[in-house]
Amino acid sequence: MKKTFSLVLLSILLISCKNKPQNNDPIPEHDNFTIASSQVDETRVINVWLPPTYKNGSDSFPVLYMPDGGIKEDFPHIANTLAKLIEEKNIPPYILVGIENTERGRDLTGFSEVEADAQYCPLTDGAKNFRGFITDELMPKINNTYRTTNKKGIIGESLAGLFVMETFLIAPEAFNFYIAMDPSLWWNNFNLVKEANNHLAV
Structure with missing residues (x-):
């Protein structure tokens, strides 16, 4: 089944599951x-950046979802980058939804049968x-709270990039476009790479 998605794969980087340093x-x-989430059984902190034109009109906007989206994580950097790109008219305006981490290694990794992976993240x-x-929980909340279109994407780096890649392969209908930066494709003995090659071979 053919679907139209945008997938940006910038590079591969082996990293641990520790939280990354705060951007400046x-x-x-x-x-x-x-x-409050029943899916992850905890309360999550959400940060939402609105494009400058949001408050001055009635237009609806596409949404970019971001793991690693805490204030001490990547949210400020990505929001400021979006603001500059929008101001320079290099991209259309987007709403940015940042999801703050609690247990990063748990949330961003799928199944692994490689015992050695446990030294980086819990299996x-x-x-x-x-x-x-x-x-099932965050998207409806965002759509009910803000003026959104049906277009939505997800962006992630390293382990979050792995999560983006896995989502693209096993639930491609979840988002319209995917941006994976330095995804940790080593997880589970590069199983996602093997699955991607199998898809291409079909």
Whole structure:
């Protein structure tokens, strides 16, 4: 079945599951709220950046979802980057939804049968629950709170990039476009790479 998606694969980087250092970008004006999730069985902190034209009109906007979306994570950097690209008219305006981490290694990794992976992340297969949280709980909340279109994407780096890639392969209908930066494709002995090659061979 052919579907139209955009997948950006920038590079492959082997990293651990520890939280990345905070970026030095200034924190932009943004909304902040919490949402209680039955999928991941905890309350999650959500940061939402709105494009400058949002408050001055009635237009609806596509949404870009981002794991690693805490204020001390990648949210300020990506929001400020979007603001500049939009200002320079290099991209259309987007709403950015950042999801703050709690247990990063649990949420962003799928199944692994490689015992050595446990030294980096718990072998919990938590990505499926985190994906359910985004699609079944967070997306409806965002759509009910903000003026959104049907177009939505997801962006992630390293382990979050792995999550983006896995979602693209096993649930491609979840998003309209996918951006994976430095995805940790080593997880589970490069199983996602093998699955991608199998898809291409079909």
